[in-house]
Amino acid sequence: MDKTIPLTKFQPLQRVNIAAIDEGDSGLLREIEKKGLKPPVIATIKKKNEDGSMEIEAGNKKITLKPQLAAILLAETVAANKFIAAKAETTLSKLDAGNTAILKEYTGERNLLGRCLSLGFTPGSVIKMLENYNSGPVLVKVHDTAVALGRDLADHITVTRTENAC
Amino acid sequence: MLAKPENKTITVALAGAPNTGKSTVFNLLTGLSQHVGNWPGKTIEQKTGSVRRGNLTMNIVDLPGTYSLTANSAEEQIARDYLVKENPDLVVAVLNAASLERNLYLVAELIELSPRLVIALNMMDVAQQQGMKIDAKALVHELNIPVVPLVASKNQGLDELLTAIEQEYNRPLGSQQLKHIEYGSEIQKVIDHVAQLLDDAMTAPYPKHWTAMKLLEGDTQINKMIMGRSAGEQLASLESYLREHESAAVTIATLRYAWVEKMMAATQEKPPLGRVSLTERIDRVATHPVSGLFILLLVLCLIFGLVYSIGIPLQKLLEVHLIEAGHTFVNAHLSAPAWVKGLLANGIISGMGTVLTFIPILMLFFAAWAFMEDVGYTARAAFVTDKFMHSLGLHGKSVLPLVLGFGCNVPAILGTRIIDSPRSRLLTILVAPLVPCTARMAVITLIAAAFFGSTAIFVAIGIVIFSLIMMIITGLLLNRFVVGGEDSALLMELPLYHLPNPKIIGLVTWQNTVAFIKRAGTIILAISIVIWILSYLPHGDINASFLADIGKFLTPVGKLMGLNWQMMVALLSSFIAKENTLATLGTLTGGQGAALTAQLKILLTPAAALAFLVVQVLFIPCVATVAAIHHETKSWRWPLFTVAYQLLLSFAMAIIVFQIARVL
Numbered sequence: 001m002d003k004t005i006p007l008t009k010f011q012p013l014q015r016v017n018i019a020a021i022d023e024g025d026s027g028l029l030r031e032i033e034k035k036g037l038k039p040p041v042i043a044t045i046k047k048k049n050e051d052g053s054m055e056i057e058a059g060n061k062k063i064t065l066k067p068q069l070a071a072i073l074l075a076e077t078v079a080a081n082k083f084i085a086a087k088a089e090t091t092l093s094k095l096d097a098g099n100t101a102i103l104k105e106y107t108g109e110r111n112l113l114g115r116c117l118s119l120g121f122t123p124g125s126v127i128k129m130l131e132n133y134n135s136g137p138v139l140v141k142v143h144d145t146a147v148a149l150g151r152d153l154a155d156h157i158t159v160t161r162t163e164n165a166c
Numbered sequence: 167m168l169a170k171p172e173n174k175t176i177t178v179a180l181a182g183a184p185n186t187g188k189s190t191v192f193n194l195l196t197g198l199s200q201h202v203g204n205w206p207g208k209t210i211e212q213k214t215g216s217v218r219r220g221n222l223t224m225n226i227v228d229l230p231g232t233y234s235l236t237a238n239s240a241e242e243q244i245a246r247d248y249l250v251k252e253n254p255d256l257v258v259a260v261l262n263a264a265s266l267e268r269n270l271y272l273v274a275e276l277i278e279l280s281p282r283l284v285i286a287l288n289m290m291d292v293a294q295q296q297g298m299k300i301d302a303k304a305l306v307h308e309l310n311i312p313v314v315p316l317v318a319s320k321n322q323g324l325d326e327l328l329t330a331i332e333q334e335y336n337r338p339l340g341s342q343q344l345k346h347i348e349y350g351s352e353i354q355k356v357i358d359h360v361a362q363l364l365d366d367a368m369t370a371p372y373p374k375h376w377t378a379m380k381l382l383e384g385d386t387q388i389n390k391m392i393m394g395r396s397a398g399e400q401l402a403s404l405e406s407y408l409r410e411h412e413s414a415a416v417t418i419a420t421l422r423y424a425w426v427e428k429m430m431a432a433t434q435e436k437p438p439l440g441r442v443s444l445t446e447r448i449d450r451v452a453t454h455p456v457s458g459l460f461i462l463l464l465v466l467c468l469i470f471g472l473v474y475s476i477g478i479p480l481q482k483l484l485e486v487h488l489i490e491a492g493h494t495f496v497n498a499h500l501s502a503p504a505w506v507k508g509l510l511a512n513g514i515i516s517g518m519g520t521v522l523t524f525i526p527i528l529m530l531f532f533a534a535w536a537f538m539e540d541v542g543y544t545a546r547a548a549f550v551t552d553k554f555m556h557s558l559g560l561h562g563k564s565v566l567p568l569v570l571g572f573g574c575n576v577p578a579i580l581g582t583r584i585i586d587s588p589r590s591r592l593l594t595i596l597v598a599p600l601v602p603c604t605a606r607m608a609v610i611t612l613i614a615a616a617f618f619g620s621t622a623i624f625v626a627i628g629i630v631i632f633s634l635i636m637m638i639i640t641g642l643l644l645n646r647f648v649v650g651g652e653d654s655a656l657l658m659e660l661p662l663y664h665l666p667n668p669k670i671i672g673l674v675t676w677q678n679t680v681a682f683i684k685r686a687g688t689i690i691l692a693i694s695i696v697i698w699i700l701s702y703l704p705h706g707d708i709n710a711s712f713l714a715d716i717g718k719f720l721t722p723v724g725k726l727m728g729l730n731w732q733m734m735v736a737l738l739s740s741f742i743a744k745e746n747t748l749a750t751l752g753t754l755t756g757g758q759g760a761a762l763t764a765q766l767k768i769l770l771t772p773a774a775a776l777a778f779l780v781v782q783v784l785f786i787p788c789v790a791t792v793a794a795i796h797h798e799t800k801s802w803r804w805p806l807f808t809v810a811y812q813l814l815l816s817f818a819m820a821i822i823v824f825q826i827a828r829v830l
Contacts (some may be wrong), residue, residue: 013348028788053456068557091245104497106416110384111386112417112654112655113384113416113658114234114238114383114384114385114415115238115239116237116238116420117415117416118233118234118238118419119236119268119657119659120267120268120271120423122416122419122420124418124422125422125423130446130449131449131453131454132451132455133455135455135553136550136552136553137454137549137552137553137562137656137676139449139453139549139660139747143265143267143268143423144264144265144266144267144268145265145268145428145659145660146445146446146449146659146660146661146662147299147657147658147659147660148545148549148552148562148655148657148659148660149654149657150547150552150556150655150656151656152655153655153657157337158470
């Protein structure tokens with residue numbers, strides 16, 4: 001995050017990653033958090049007003065920022081691929097059936113780590129989601145076998161989506 | 167003169183992951199020579215058997231199915247402790263050729279313990295169906311380990327496997343080196359560093375280097391052992407170093423899989439991408455939350471249909487031709503004192519009869535279970551029920567023993583061994599006795615028919631549903647308030663579907679039946695005799711016996727449920743075995759069959775009959791079930807808890823039902 005600049009410097013229609021917050025009093029910080037702009041957040045600039053206030057869109061929500069807020073939000077432009085990368089990272093439980101992803105990290109309890117590893121849930125492994133009905137366990141294919149995981153467990157495995165090959 | 171070849175006996179351990187057909191290989195190698203026991207101090211089955219080949223006798227030990235040798239579970243601990251401590255002459259790694267990638271991970275771990283290894287590459291036919299081409303020769307070349315392709319389900323390749331075992335055993339040590347896994351210098355340095363912090367005395371009987379690796383992998387058992395054996399500065403530096411390298415566990419596993427991938431590249435030609443296998447197509451329906459449950463229901467209906475259309479008539483047949491014929495013979499043709507006749511007829515023959523007449527039903531359940539397991543369906547049943555079972559603190563796999571419970575609660579409790587989480591397993595054991603078994607169903611059917619005429623079937627079904635609701639409530643309560651510990655998530659492999667092997671199903675059914683007779687049979691017989699003695703002493707008249715005294719003592723409680731002392735005695739006798747209720751009522755009222763029905767109508771009002779059905783279905787589990795709970799939990803705490811809980815529950819519910827039904 002070395003090249004962040006104040007949000008006010010960006011122009012409408014630019015896509016930005018709000019990466020950090022400059023010094024500000026706790027009231028302003030709380031306001032930012034309330035608006036759901038706790039970094040990092042991807043946003044699109046919609047409108048810049050004369051008085052320094054801004055309208056942006058983040059997470060499909062229109063948000064109006066008063067000048068004091070816009071001034072302390074530090075952002076960077078989002079390169080197209082970086083934007084995809086940010087969106088591509090998710091938990092295994094949110095992967096739709098038929099999609100594949102690469103395992104990034106196991107974030108759950110340490111005592112289940114060993115079992116996950118021995119079943120092949122190692123970083124870099126390719127996982128294909130076979131069945132995911134948004135409740136109950138999921139069924140994935142990893143290292144050539146079908147493995148069922150409880151939803152709690154799937155919630156604690158982060159993955160990076162890959163472009164679907166087929 | 168030629169020297170006679172010496173007879174030799176060697177020990178061969180079978181290692182392998184679940185779903186590799188390892189048990190099939192074991193069963194086919196050892197046949198009926200096998201001995202089934204428990205691993206010392208564990209409730210995990212230990213199977214041993216032997217096979218003779220010329221002058222070489224191989225004692226074969228079937229290790230528990232494991233994916234790795236890191237002690238993530240009791241099974242894994244048993245497997246690796248056996249390899250390290252018992253030092254078998256040779257290890258056969260049974261691999262599933264259709265999921266070689268997964269299975270080679272275990273080989274990577276086995277190589278680290280450097281035993282004499284032979285690889286049995288099973289399910290070659292399934293791999294072929296999946297469009298995989300596996301070059302066994304290339305695998306031999308890569309690993310320097312003999313590899314034998316097998317199709318155990320079709321009895322192919324077993325002879326070749328025995329030859330390979332013999333050859334490998336006779337090969338002088340050191341003539342061929344196992345190729346160890348290269349972990350790369352970086353992690354190797356870390357492992358070496360940990361090894362330096364250890365000494366041989368601390369790690370015995372495990373190899374030092376291996377112990378270092380397991381410490382880094384976060385193996386709880388090894389960690390506990392080493393921390394217990396070290397102290398002071400050594401302990402402190404070890405602990406801090408391990409904490410610093412906590413991520414090593416992931417690194418080591420990842421590197422092992424990288425090694426596996428290298429092996430795979432050399433030996434397997436992958437099927438063309440985008441191919442959807444038959445298993446995947448079936449699973450779209452079989453694991454779907456709606457259609458999956460529907461299929462499960464259908465499967466259960468089929469099993470019950472089978473049991474009721476074949477098992478029950480068989481049971482009746484045995485009852486007539488064995489028990490009743492036995493009674494008649496003893497009473498009519500034996501000249502002996504009355505008490506000897508009584509003991510023989512009502513104690514021993516009835517007791518044995520209880521067990522024997524039950525066997526057709528149980529065998530059908532066991533066969534259905536073995537069939538579902540062999541085909542690969544059981545894992546799907548666990549998958550579709552996991553969400554619901556989880557809400558009770560149970561586990562998807564709990565559904566299987568609970569279904570078995572409809573046949574008999576004893577195998578249900580033994581069957582909980584498949585649940586890998588200790589907490590879910592305990593909860594399943596505690597709720598299983600509330601599944602109405604066939605014995606209870608027999609009593610319910612008869613009494614409902616006697617009192618409720620055309621609505622009897624609905625009353626009977628209602629009672630079963632009521633019992634299941636009680637089971638769910640009990641599960642919720644125990645999960646919330648009684649049983650402590652962590653919930654464990656579902657994590658299991660779903661094997662490929664395959665055609666069943668009748669030989670294996672037959673063998674498994676036979677083993678389970680024998681185990682049931684040994685486990686439950688002896689207890690039921692012993693208690694039958696004790697109860698008979700109580701019903702005979704002191705005067706030889708049941709109406710004035712100790713048993714009657716106990717029944718009369720319970721009259722005040724019985725009254726609240728509308729039950730007289732005869733009904734209470736009948737209830738108590740269900741402790742031996744649930745169907746004894748009817749036999750006891752017969753003895754107490756002097757009626758059998760239609761006469762018993764008539765007698766019951768004199769003894770009970772319809773409200774009391776309903777209360778009796780309720781108390782009977784929820785009453786304390788039979789003695790064989792209590793013994794099974796004791797055996798499986800290795801404590802008296804839980805069997806006593808179950809007895810007390812179900813005593814209270816059954817009485818409370820029956821009193822409520824009677825008091826309400828009386829007013830209506």
